[in-house]
Amino acid sequence: MKEICYMHVRVLEEPELFAKAMSLVSAERREKVQKLKNQMPARLSLAVGILLVFAMEKCGLGDRRDDIKYQVHGKPYLECSDFYFSLSHSGEYAVCVFGDMPLGADIQKIKETLPTHTKKILSEEETAYLNSMSEQERRKAFYQIWARKESLIKWDGRGLRIPLHTISCVKDGQMIEQINFEGKRLFFGDWDIPEYAFSLCSEKEFQIDEITEVTTKILTKY
Structure with missing residues (x-):
């Protein structure tokens, strides 16, 4: 539930x-x-x-x-x-x-600009995925990725002690709905709010x- x-x-x-x-x-x-x-x-x-x-x-x-x-x-x-x-x-x-x-959730306002330094946030696959997009698509996708990582952090409970760039929400050029994290399979879910990105993370x-x-x-x- x-x-x-x-x-x-x-x-x-x-x-x-x-x-x-x-x-x-x-x-x-x-x-x-x-x-x-x-x-x-x-x-x-x-x-x-x-x-x-x-x-x-x-x-x-x-x-x-x-x-x-x-x-x-x-x-x-x-x-x-x-x-x-x-x-x-x-x-x-x-x-x-x-x-x-146990679950984690995060909401992010989609801003007009992206952070300048993202090496500690994004995996190489995520960076390549974002670079393949138009500016408008890139903004939405970045905050979707960011919301997913924040929801995982909240599920986990250790905060920013987790190196975010080692986690990838992109595989084979596509955003994925589940990842393996420290021996567990985690599932992500989105909820559509205009101009916002939302993610929920749980083991189901x-x-x-x-x-x-x-x-x-x-x-x-x-």
Whole structure:
């Protein structure tokens, strides 16, 4: 079972809804949001917090929102539970993917320009794949690759300690849906959001049971 819940952060532009969301998230999340001086980063941080609350409520775990722990490299988890989740935000969207198995998810806003230095990010096959494309195609494909690698990092939990250029999401000139990583077969799944790249990584083939947008209407029901 895997589900996606997401939010466009314009929902939190209304002061009353921002305050309500702050009252619902964990004390730790409130502290993180309060430390952010700029409005957009604060809304994005609060959005992933409220999405996690929504996911936990849906799974009957609403009373455990303050029980989130962190592994040694920072991966969040709920102790003594088979509830797994991954949080991400970029641009104006926040996403929470949750299910009953370890997973990682990432969303990336497709920008007008690509990073100048990509040798530590891309494999040789990926670089050749991107160089064969038009500029517009290259931008989309790069962020698809980047989202996949970030989702793998979040699944794994060791962060950027994994040398990304040694992982290739391209084989024989095509983007692939599964890779072998340290003795395990991992599957990637995409979800189409205009102007964004999204990836989910898990040990089972990509299947989303439900996608929910957390809107103003939903938030006001809490």
